[in-house]
Amino acid sequence: MTITMIEEKVRNAIINMLQSRKLTPFWVSRSSQFLDVGGGVFVELVVNEGSKLQEFEEVVAAVKAECKGLEIESIVRAVWVVESVRYIGLASNLGLASNHGIPLSADTLADTFEAILNSGSRKTGVRIDVTWDAFERLKEELRRESRAISDANLVEITKEKVNDFLVLQLSLGGTSYWDPLRYRDRVLNGPTMAYVALHSAAYRQLESAINYTLDQSEDNVLLPDLLRTLSNAAVSIHNAEDALQFLPAEAFGGAYMGGEVLENASGAYQKLSRDEKVLIKTHFQSRVEELEQLQPAIVATFPKAFRN
Amino acid sequence: LPSKHAEVNGYFRLAEGFMAAATVNDHSMEIEVRRALSAGYYALLHVSNAWLAMRNVPLSRRGHHTALRDEIMKRRTPEAAAALERFFLIRKDADYRPGMFRSKPYFSDIVKFRLRAMDMLEEMRVEFEQYASDVRKQLAAGSI
Numbered sequence: 091m092t093i094t095m096i097e098e099k100v101r102n103a104i105i106n107m108l109q110s111r112k113l114t115p116f117w118v119s120r121s122s123q124f125l126d127v128g129g130g131v132f133v134e135l136v137v138n139e140g141s142k143l144q145e146f147e148e149v150v151a152a153v154k155a156e157c158k159g160l161e162i163e164s165i166v167r168a169v170w171v172v173e174s175v176r177y178i179g180l181a182s183n184l185g186l187a188s189n190h191g192i193p194l195s196a197d198t199l200a201d202t203f204e205a206i207l208n209s210g211s212r213k214t215g216v217r218i219d220v221t222w223d224a225f226e227r228l229k230e231e232l233r234r235e236s237r238a239i240s241d242a243n244l245v246e247i248t249k250e251k252v253n254d255f256l257v258l259q260l261s262l263g264g265t266s267y268w269d270p271l272r273y274r275d276r277v278l279n280g281p282t283m284a285y286v287a288l289h290s291a292a293y294r295q296l297e298s299a300i301n302y303t304l305d306q307s308e309d310n311v312l313l314p315d316l317l318r319t320l321s322n323a324a325v326s327i328h329n330a331e332d333a334l335q336f337l338p339a340e341a342f343g344g345a346y347m348g349g350e351v352l353e354n355a356s357g358a359y360q361k362l363s364r365d366e367k368v369l370i371k372t373h374f375q376s377r378v379e380e381l382e383q384l385q386p387a388i389v390a391t392f393p394k395a396f397r398n
Numbered sequence: 399l400p401s402k403h404a405e406v407n408g409y410f411r412l413a414e415g416f417m418a419a420a421t422v423n424d425h426s427m428e429i430e431v432r433r434a435l436s437a438g439y440y441a442l443l444h445v446s447n448a449w450l451a452m453r454n455v456p457l458s459r460r461g462h463h464t465a466l467r468d469e470i471m472k473r474r475t476p477e478a479a480a481a482l483e484r485f486f487l488i489r490k491d492a493d494y495r496p497g498m499f500r501s502k503p504y505f506s507d508i509v510k511f512r513l514r515a516m517d518m519l520e521e522m523r524v525e526f527e528q529y530a531s532d533v534r535k536q537l538a539a540g541s542i
Contacts, residue, residue, distance in 0.1 A: 147480070151476075163487055165483075165484060166480075258510075259514075259517070261503070262503040263503055264491075264502065264503060265484060265488045266488075266503050272477065272481065273517075273520075273521045273524060277520075285513060301502070306501075
């Protein structure tokens with residue numbers, strides 16, 4: 091990875107200011123980015139304490155003013171986790187229909203859930219409208235799994251799915267992040283429920299950890315970490331079940347996982363159903379094949395990890 | 399030079415047109431999602447431009463993405479300016495960065511890309527309405 095002079099200049103200016111304002115303990119450095127984007131710098135600062143967001147924004151504003159003439163594009167975001175989810179009742183505005191002036195239907199009628207998110211000491215409430223269409227999709231999924239459906243357990247299972255939906259939303263970083271302080275209302279509709287209900291939260295976390303670890307971006311430090319560890323342990327990357335256990339812990343926390351509940355690959359893998367275990371191994375193997383095809387230099391650098 | 403009414407109306411018409419085009423459905427493919435995100439940003443750019451024109455901000459101070467954001471920061475809030483910057487970056491990713499879909503955070507998962515894009519478009523609409531309601535009111539009252 092090559093760090094350009096302007097990247098270095100902006101990085102140093104920001105780090106110095108974070109240090110002087112005693113903000114470094116709240117900075118998630120490994121999830122933050124400083125990228126030269128051709129004449130300018132893109133900065134993503136990730137914060138583990140929501141009450142410090144404004145102070146971080148002030149640091150970026152001050153550095154922008156200090157580096158006049160240099161284009162600095164920035165995102166400052168907090169890491170949020172889901173603390174609780176509760177059922178409220180039928181959406182007070184009869185769902186989404188009144189917002190958009192469209193006829194009432196299963197796509198637009200909704201029930202409301204409320205979730206509390208926290209980022210360090212800061213908490214915020216968000217509202218999630220689950221459309222009736224989403225409930226139907228969930229019931230279909232439960233019937234497919236031959237699970238019993240009653241009014242009471244449907245609410246409980248939906249709360250779990252709302253939690254998984256929020257974890258998914260909060261797991262995205264970069265320009266795709268969700269700011270729950272500014273956009274408090276979410277809709278969990280039929281297609282989203284189908285996506286969320288397809289796999290368990292543990293599967294999604296493991297899938298995401300695999301994707302981030304095997305990402306071929308130049309600035310991905312997780313990949314050499316994994317390959318070095320596999321080489322030292324004499325485990326081949328082609329032995330998916332064993333290799334999965336060596337996914338770096340960093341891939342399971344911070345900005346990679348918004349609402350992290352699992353700390354490592356072993357914990358996540360144990361929570362998978364038998365079918366999901368097969369699926370996740372297939373996913374891992376296909377990402378490894380892609381890596382071998384497109385990154386021969388990495389394969390040559392870590393021959394032990396790639397031996398058959 | 400166009401009258402103030404014609405200018406505000408012109409940008410607002412563009413803004414509404416772009417917003418109407420900024421849609422993603424359950425079958426949208428990568429390029430359609432990218433195009434919608436880009437249109438959503440331009441809707442926001444034009445509506446905020448109309449809003450600033452309504453307040454007699456000269457074109458030189460709103461004719462460029464960065465200058466326009468600076469004016470929004472002064473005349474609305476730093477949060478509104480930060481939201482504009484974020485959507486500008488999303489639009490840059492959507493228009494120019496091939497890795498936006500193939501690399502983090504979507505890793506070629508088209509369903510995840512679509513679903514998050516739908517939410518981002520909804521977030522853009524939330525911002526859009528904050529300007530649009532003012533502009534609509536003034537245009538309807540004939541006070542421009």
